[in-house]
Amino acid sequence: MAKLTVVEAINLALKQEMEKDHRVLILGEDVGKNGGVFRVTQGLLDIFGEARVMDTPLSESAIAGVAIGMAIYGLRPIAEIQFEGFVYAAMEQIANHAGRIRTRSRGRYHCPLVVRLPYGGGIRAPEHHSDSNETYFVHTPGIKVVVPSTPYEAKGLLISAIRDPDPVIFMEPKKIYRSLREEVPEDEYIVPLGEARIVQEGTGITLITWGAMLQPTLQAAALMEKNGTKAEIIDLRTLSPLDSETIIASVKKTHRAVVVHEAPATCGVGAEIVARINEKALVYLEAPVQRVTGFDTIMPLPKLEKYYLPDAGRVIEAANRTVNF
Amino acid sequence: MAKLTVVEAINLALKQEMEKDHRVLILGEDVGKNGGVFRVTQGLLDIFGEARVMDTPLSESAIAGVAIGMAIYGLRPIAEIQFEGFVYAAMEQIANHAGRIRTRSRGRYHCPLVVRLPYGGGIRAPEHHSDSNETYFVHTPGIKVVVPSTPYEAKGLLISAIRDPDPVIFMEPKKIYRSLREEVPEDEYIVPLGEARIVQEGTGITLITWGAMLQPTLQAAALMEKNGTKAEIIDLRTLSPLDSETIIASVKKTHRAVVVHEAPATCGVGAEIVARINEKALVYLEAPVQRVTGFDTIMPLPKLEKYYLPDAGRVIEAANRTVNF
C-alpha cells in the first residue's frame, strides 16, 4: 500500500472512477494539460482524452451550469472550481438549479454532480484564495457538503461523492494537500457520506472539527493528554447532512465540547453544531460549547493569516475555558 | 401622522433621503416608470429624473458591481434586486468586493451601498420568489444586514442604512409589505443599526425574531399570555452586526428562549443566536433554546408554502417544549 498525499489520493480516486464508469468526466479551468493548478487531475487527460477531461473557458457559472446539464442527461460530471473565492459566481447555478431540480421536477430529473472546491488558508496564497465558505452550501437545501481530512478519507469520500445521486460540494483542504502522507489502498473502498468518524476516543472533552483543522486539533489533543485530559475527537467528514447522532452521543459522554473551524464564527457550521448540542444534550453540558474559528473579518493576506487561523494554542485555551467554567 | 404600509414607509424614506442628499440614487430593474414591481419606488422617477432613478438591464451582478463603483466614487447608491432568489448572481460582487474594499484598501476606499432585497414567503409568489437567504449575508464579513418588521421600523432603519458608511443588505419582508399599517412620522427620524428592540417586555420566555415573522410571534405571545405566560419579544432589526447584549440580558431574565425565522434551520441565523446564548447565558437556561424555522428543504410553491412557514401554532409548541422540558 502506497503512502499518498491528499492530492495523490484524490487523483487516484478520479482515475479509478473514470476507468470504472465511463459516464464520469472532469471539467474546469486548467484541469487538462496542466493537470490542475494543484496537479489534482495530473495525467488524466493523457489517459482519458479531451472529451472526458475538459479544459473550459474562465467561466465559473457556466462550469457549474454545464455540469448540471450533463448530470441531468445522465453523465457524472466532476466540476472543478479553481479556488473557493471564485465559487460565488457559481452560487446561482448551485442554489437555484443543482439543489432544486429533484424537488422542483418531483423526481423526474436529478443531478449527480460533484463540484471540487479547494478551500482554506495557511498556504500563503494570494487574495481570495484562502477562504472557507462551507456555510453557504451547508445552508443551501438539496446539496451535500463533504470535507476530507486525510488522504485515506479523501479517496473514500470522493468515490462516495461521485456515486451519490445528488449534488455534492467536495471541499478540499489546500493546507493539507501535500503536507500529510498516509497509506491509501489501491483497491476500491468507500467512506460513506453522512457519517462522522471518531478519530480518537476519549472522555474528557469532545473536539469537533473537519478538513485541515483536524491537524491543529490533534496537536491540541496530544498536549491536553499530557496534562491528563483525554479528548474525543470527531472528524465530521460530511457537513451536510450533518451526523448529529455521533456528536450528541459523544457530548453526552464527555459533557464538554469545542468546535474548530476556519470560517468566520457567525453562522458558521460551528453555530449549527452548538445549536444541535443545545437541542439534544443541553443537560449533559458542564460548560458552554466553545467555538474556535476564524474571525468575522476578511481572511487576511499571507502576512497576517497565521493570526486568523485557529491553531492548537487556541483550541487548548477554549478547552480550558470549558474545564475552568 | 399618516398610517402607512411598509411599502409606503420605504418609499417615503427614499424620497426624503434623495431630497436631502443629492448623492443618493436608485438603480435596478423596473424601478423607474414602473415604480418597482412592488411599487416601492413609485413616483420617484417623476421627482428625481432618470439620472437618479435608473432602470437597468436585467443584470444582477452588474447592478451590484456598478453600485459598488458608484459608492466608491462618492455617491450613495441604493440598488434593488427584484427578488431574493435572484441575488445569488450578485454574491460575487457583494462578498468579494462590497464587503472587502475597506479592508483590502486599508480604508482608502469604502462602499456606502444599500442593496434592497425583498424576501420571504407567504404571498403566493412564483418559484424562487419566496426564499429567506439572510444567512448568506450575515456570514459574509464586511457587510451589514437589516430587516425591518413594521412600517415605522422600515423608514427609520432604511434612513440609517442609507447613511451608513458600509454596505448594507436591506431585506424587505414581502409578506408584510401591505398587510400592516402603522403611524409613521413624516419628519425625519432614524432607527439605529445594530440595536435590537424589545417589542414587549416579559419574564416567562424570550421570543426572538425579525421581519415578517414578528407577526406570528406576536400572535403566539398573545395566546400564551392568555395561558399565563408573558413573553419578552425581541425584534432583532439588524442581523449583522447582531445585538447579542439585548438577547443575553433577556434570556438571563426569562431562562427560556425560542427563535423564529423563515429560512432553513441549518446554519440559519437561529443557530448563531443559540450559539451566543450558549456561550453567554448557558447556566441561565432552564431548557434548550428552541428553533422554529423553515425546513432544510426547498421553499415550496404556493400550494404548500403554508406548511413550510412558521406560524403561531409552531411558536407556541416550541415555547411549550421549553416549559415542559
Added chain:
Amino acid sequence: MPKQVIETFSVEWLQILDEDGNCDEELRPSLDNEQVKKLYESMVLARTFDDKAFKLQREGRLGTYASILGQEAAQVGSAYALRPTDWMFPAFREPGASFVRGLPMRMIFQYWAGDERGSQIPEGLNDFPITIPVATQIPIAVGVALAAKAKGDAIAVMAYMGDGATSKGDFHEGLNFAGVFAAPVVFVCQNNQWAISVPLKRQTASRTLAQKAFAYGFPGVQVDGNDVFAVYRATSEALMRAREGGGPTFIECLTYRLGDHTTADDASRYRSPEQVEQWKKKDPIERLRKYLEKGGLWNKAYDQAVSSQAKEKVESAVHEEESLPPPDPLDMFRFTYQDLPADLREQMEGFVNTNGRRDQRE
C-alpha cells in the same frame, strides 16, 4: 499592415410571410398542407389557452401567469422544428412551445397554480421545467447538448430566452461555452422588446440581438418572429446543422409582448397604447389565416372547428387540473435528496406530529 479591416460580419433578416399573408414561395419551408394547418391550429390552441389562463387568474383560480399573446408564431414555429429526441429548455413564457412538444396542458395550469407537480415532466418527454431565474437555463441546456454529443446521440437542444435574458452573465457564459465546444444547441430568443417595464433600448445598446452571436463565433440571425414560416425555417435549419455537428446558432425572433408582463403587471404604466396597436396589426395568427384563406385552406367552418376543439382541450385541461387532489405536504421532504438524511427525517417527523395535532384541532 498598419490599419486594415480584418473581419466583417453581417446580420441577416428573414421574413417569408408578410403581414398580409403573402408568402415568398422560394423561401417557404417544405411543409404540406396538413402541416401548415397544424401550425395554425397549434397557434390557435396556444392563444385559447392563454386567454383562459388569464381569466382563471382574474377569477382567483390561478396564481401569477405570464401571457404569450402575440408570441404564438415564435413558439409554435420553433418547437415544431424539434424532434421528440431533441431536448427543449423553456424560459417561463413558452406554453405555446410546450404544447407542441406534448406537455399535458394540465401541467402548465398546475405550475402557475403553485404546484410543483406541474414541473414533473412526463417520462419520455425531453423537456426541462420552466426556469424562472432569467437566463440560468442556458448553461444547463449547453450541458445537455454537450452530454448528448459526448454520448454520440445525434440530437439537438433548443433553449428559449427573452430579450432581457441577453443582459445576464449566464447568457454570455452559456453561449461562449457552446461556441468553444461546438455544442449542438439552438438558442431561440423571443425578442418581445420588453423585460417587464424595461424597453429593449435600455436592455442593450446593440441594434439587433442577433449580432451578439458574433462574440461567440457562431451564426446569429434575426427573423420575423410573427412569421411562423420564417421561425420554422430558421430553427429547423439550425437544428439540422446542430444535429450534424455544425455547432450552435442564435436566432432572434423579433416579436412583441401584446399583454402585460404577467397578471401581476400593468403595462399601461410604462408604455403607449399606440405601440401595442401597431403590433396588433402584425398578428401572427391572422397572418397565417390569410395565407390559408388565399390557398383555400381556411373557411368559416374550419375556423369554428379549430376554435371549438381548442376550447374543449383547454376546458378539459382546466377540469383535469382542478380535480386533482392537493399535493402532499410531505413531498417537500421526499424530493430534497434521493434518500432522506437522518436530520431531515427528524424534521419531517416533527412536521407530521405538529401537523397531525393541527388537523385534529381544525
Added chain:
Amino acid sequence: MPKQVIETFSVEWLQILDEDGNCDEELRPSLDNEQVKKLYESMVLARTFDDKAFKLQREGRLGTYASILGQEAAQVGSAYALRPTDWMFPAFREPGASFVRGLPMRMIFQYWAGDERGSQIPEGLNDFPITIPVATQIPIAVGVALAAKAKGDAIAVMAYMGDGATSKGDFHEGLNFAGVFAAPVVFVCQNNQWAISVPLKRQTASRTLAQKAFAYGFPGVQVDGNDVFAVYRATSEALMRAREGGGPTFIECLTYRLGDHTTADDASRYRSPEQVEQWKKKDPIERLRKYLEKGGLWNKAYDQAVSSQAKEKVESAVHEEESLPPPDPLDMFRFTYQDLPADLREQMEGFVNTNGRRDQRE
C-alpha cells in the same frame, strides 16, 4: 423584405510601429521626443521590476507573482494616455501601468508579499487596487464611470482585463451596462493568448476579441499590443471620446505572455517553446529601441543610464518594502467596518488576550 442584410460590422487592426522599428508616420501619435523616450524608459522600468520580482520570489522574499514580460507596451502605452483625474482599474497583471500612473513601486512588492497595505492606494491617485477575481473589476469600473458622469466630472475610466476575462459573466454584464448608459470607460484587454494553461481558442470561438464589442453597441478595435504607439493612439482617442460623452470603447491589445502564468506555474507543461520564441521576436521594447536608434535618440550611453536608473529605482523600492515594520494584526479588525461593532470588538479583545499570552510564552 424577405431575406436581407440589415447590419454589417468590421473589425479593424492597428499597427504603427512594426517589428523592425519602422513607423507609419501618418498614424504615429503626436508625441515629442521626450515623451517617446518616457515611454521607452517606462517599459524598461517595468521589465526591470518584473525581473526583480521574479527573482525575489525565487529567493522566498516575495509570494506568488504574475510576470508582465512581453506585455510592457500594452500597459505603458495605455496608462500613458490617462490623465491624473481619470480612474484606472487594473486586473492583476498591470504593474507596468501602475508605475506610469504613479503608484509607489514598493506597494506592488508589498501586495505580492502578502500585505494589504500594498492595496492602500495613496490619496489623490485614482487607481483601484489589484483585482484577483477575474473580470469582477469591470462592473465596478463602469460604476465609477457612471458616477463621474452623473457628477459632471469630465473624466474617463480605464479598465484592464485579460483574454480569459472575456468569458466571464461580469465582462458581459459590465460592457452591456456601459453601452446602455454610454459610460465614459475604455476597456483595455491584454490578449496575451493564455489564461494560465488555457489557450485563446479554448477561451472563445470568436476570432478576435475586439468583435465582442459589437454585442454592446460600441466600437471594438484590435491593436498590436506590442506596439506602444498603436496602443497609445487607440487608447488616447478612446479616452478622449469617453471624456467628451462619446461612450465606451473596447480595445484588444494582441500580445503574448512570454513568462509563466505566475511564479507558481510552469508553462512548459502546456505550451511549445517555439511559440514563445516567435513572440520574443516581437518584443515591444526592442521595437521601440530600434525606432529610437533610427531617429538618433538611442545610444549605448543612454541605454546604460536608463537601465541603471531603473535598477536603482527597483532596488530602492525593494529596500523600502523590506524595511517596513510588519503589519499590525489588529488591522484585520479595524478595517472591516468604519466603526467596530460590539461583537467584533469582543472577538478582537479575545484575540489580543490570546495573542498577548502567546507573545509572552514565545
